[in-house]
Amino acid sequence: MATVLERPHASAALAPDKVKGRQSAVAIPKGGYFPDKIEQGRFGPVFPRTPLNYGFTIIAKIIPGREEKFYQYARNIEAGVAGTPGLLDVLKLHTLKWVLFDIGGETYFMYQGIFDTDFDKYTEDAVNIFSMTGLDTVFENLEGFPSDWKSNPQAFIRFVREHHRPSFLEYAEYSYVSAKEVKSALEVKNGLADVLDNMQL
Amino acid sequence: MLELDDIQHILLTRTPALTGRYVFLRFRNPECGRAWLREILGTVRSAAAVDTSEDQGSWVTVAFTWNGLRALGVDDDALASFPDEFRQGMAARAEMLGDTGPNAPEHWVDGTNGPDLHAIAILFARDADERGRCEVQHDELLTRCPGVEVISSLELDATPPYHYAHDHFGYRDRLSQPVIEGTEDIPYAGCGGPLKAGEFILGYPDESGQPYPMPEPKLSRNGSYMAYRRLEEHVGKFRAFLAANGETPEEQELIAAKLMGRWRSGAPLTLAPEKDDPELGADLHRANNFNYAKEDPHGYAVPLGSHMRRMNPRDTAVNMQRRRMIRRGATYGTHLSEGEPDDGTERGIAAFVVCASLVRQFEFAQNVWVNDKNFHELGNERDPIIGNNHEGTLEYKIPKRPIRKKIVGLPAFTTVRGGAYFFLPGIAALNHLAGLGAAADAHFRELEGIRA
Numbered sequence: 001m002a003t004v005l006e007r008p009h010a011s012a013a014l015a016p017d018k019v020k021g022r023q024s025a026v027a028i029p030k031g032g033y034f035p036d037k038i039e040q041g042r043f044g045p046v047f048p049r050t051p052l053n054y055g056f057t058i059i060a061k062i063i064p065g066r067e068e069k070f071y072q073y074a075r076n077i078e079a080g081v082a083g084t085p086g087l088l089d090v091l092k093l094h095t096l097k098w099v100l101f102d103i104g105g106e107t108y109f110m111y112q113g114i115f116d117t118d119f120d121k122y123t124e125d126a127v128n129i130f131s132m133t134g135l136d137t138v139f140e141n142l143e144g145f146p147s148d149w150k151s152n153p154q155a156f157i158r159f160v161r162e163h164h165r166p167s168f169l170e171y172a173e174y175s176y177v178s179a180k181e182v183k184s185a186l187e188v189k190n191g192l193a194d195v196l197d198n199m200q201l
Numbered sequence: 202m203l204e205l206d207d208i209q210h211i212l213l214t215r216t217p218a219l220t221g222r223y224v225f226l227r228f229r230n231p232e233c234g235r236a237w238l239r240e241i242l243g244t245v246r247s248a249a250a251v252d253t254s255e256d257q258g259s260w261v262t263v264a265f266t267w268n269g270l271r272a273l274g275v276d277d278d279a280l281a282s283f284p285d286e287f288r289q290g291m292a293a294r295a296e297m298l299g300d301t302g303p304n305a306p307e308h309w310v311d312g313t314n315g316p317d318l319h320a321i322a323i324l325f326a327r328d329a330d331e332r333g334r335c336e337v338q339h340d341e342l343l344t345r346c347p348g349v350e351v352i353s354s355l356e357l358d359a360t361p362p363y364h365y366a367h368d369h370f371g372y373r374d375r376l377s378q379p380v381i382e383g384t385e386d387i388p389y390a391g392c393g394g395p396l397k398a399g400e401f402i403l404g405y406p407d408e409s410g411q412p413y414p415m416p417e418p419k420l421s422r423n424g425s426y427m428a429y430r431r432l433e434e435h436v437g438k439f440r441a442f443l444a445a446n447g448e449t450p451e452e453q454e455l456i457a458a459k460l461m462g463r464w465r466s467g468a469p470l471t472l473a474p475e476k477d478d479p480e481l482g483a484d485l486h487r488a489n490n491f492n493y494a495k496e497d498p499h500g501y502a503v504p505l506g507s508h509m510r511r512m513n514p515r516d517t518a519v520n521m522q523r524r525r526m527i528r529r530g531a532t533y534g535t536h537l538s539e540g541e542p543d544d545g546t547e548r549g550i551a552a553f554v555v556c557a558s559l560v561r562q563f564e565f566a567q568n569v570w571v572n573d574k575n576f577h578e579l580g581n582e583r584d585p586i587i588g589n590n591h592e593g594t595l596e597y598k599i600p601k602r603p604i605r606k607k608i609v610g611l612p613a614f615t616t617v618r619g620g621a622y623f624f625l626p627g628i629a630a631l632n633h634l635a636g637l638g639a640a641a642d643a644h645f646r647e648l649e650g651i652r653a
Contacts, residue, residue: 039296040294040296040297042297042560042564042568043560089519090519090520116575116578117573117575121565121568121569121573122569124523124561124565125519125520128409128519128520129520131411148412150409150411151411151412151413151414152414153561154560178578180578
């Protein structure tokens, strides 16, 4: 089987409009791009859209001794979102995951986001939100993170690109659906439930 | 404090020009380029020197591509200090800008896609006589500078009726413009407060509140970037579309308004959702006084994908103060009267987007607001007026109760015919550029003297 997979092969994945809202999986070539359909963004090639829409997985070594800063950051984000639920709206997110893990006695950080737009599009807006809300400390505790990132979005983007590890396989139970569509469907469902309740009167 | 006497007037002043000419130039060698610049410099006026009073009949602006700065003899370190997008130029960034298919640089008609485009001379004039006088003056200058060659030129003319600015489709133009802190301009209600000068002029604090690094200050201080776009408007196709989608003239006007977000008079659909209100459209203090988040969240008045809503999402986007742009320009080509069949000649808008960062302002607008098919979750739409709709497979959705109207296969009403990134130096920087090489020349003369 392995020899079959190593050969160049045509993708069996169906087009987004054929599987929208249904299950699908996409195998992603080494390097993270489909060579025949690389799309250019403002800051270079855009990582392809998959059934999960867009996303990144950033893995970087933390500056030794800074671990506690990450836990403090987690509490800040928790409080920030509790106080302002729309705090991270601009990122057009589905989910975010922050992980610390060890390799050979050194601590690494993984930041994985799933969102509805390619990362390049709203980068400056993300930088701006983080700068303005004081939620920036976590990245500043990573080795190699540019100290001038607030005034130099390009440096921020370069860091993200250099530390992004693309997936080689992605699967979604409900493919190519945006967070807004999910929320809208829930609202319709709740609205219908209200209508049915009112029909009982 | 803005250094008005060092800023080229086009950045801060909207002149009452009705006609003009853009001349795209190549320099055969550095000295001829500098000789041309030294002479034309006398006609380039600063923001302090220009006002819109009646005694002024013409206005000249000069700007350079990155290759143009190179051609004038700017040194490598200074050249390298300019950002990547400017160094690469607009044609190299075509795919990201949506300039593909019929919009692609290989189809541009004015030579602006080539590496030999070095400079532009922009002339605006109050009337044809004044324009003619300036053209003769510039032609004579070019005769004196044989190493400076015209790649192409474009004649600009307002379209009738002349008492207000509008494009060939008939949409009123110049409706909203950002106001810069430190100028005497007063923002229209609903346009937000004045913006920090650094959003448009290099060398000043910007809206980020962060340090504001800039390219070699001798060249860039009081300067700005200009993205040039020559956009053909397919008037016949546009009118046929309106006719096909509206049975009565009133319905056709409403379709035109739904594409733009404003009636052709300029009245916004947020404030005049059912019926045009030309008086409102002409009153710039009222015609901008609205928002979307609470007043029209679903786009029942102004469709989410309309041109106006894409180009300025107002309170439905964040960080808007960092995305604003100044627009200058004019229409070109002959007017096509209502009812007249399309004669097939090119007509359109040739405009400059002025900003401090091409990648953050112009390219963001072009890449995200204009050409992102999924802007506002629209799924399969681009800007209905200036987006790349040449595929013929895109949609346009007009929210309406109980069921929205969905137009499938929206035609492309515009085609990109030319474009380039220019740097608009301040007056001192123009003088510096004109004098480049003088030191080197002196050095060579000294060497010759020593040898003698």
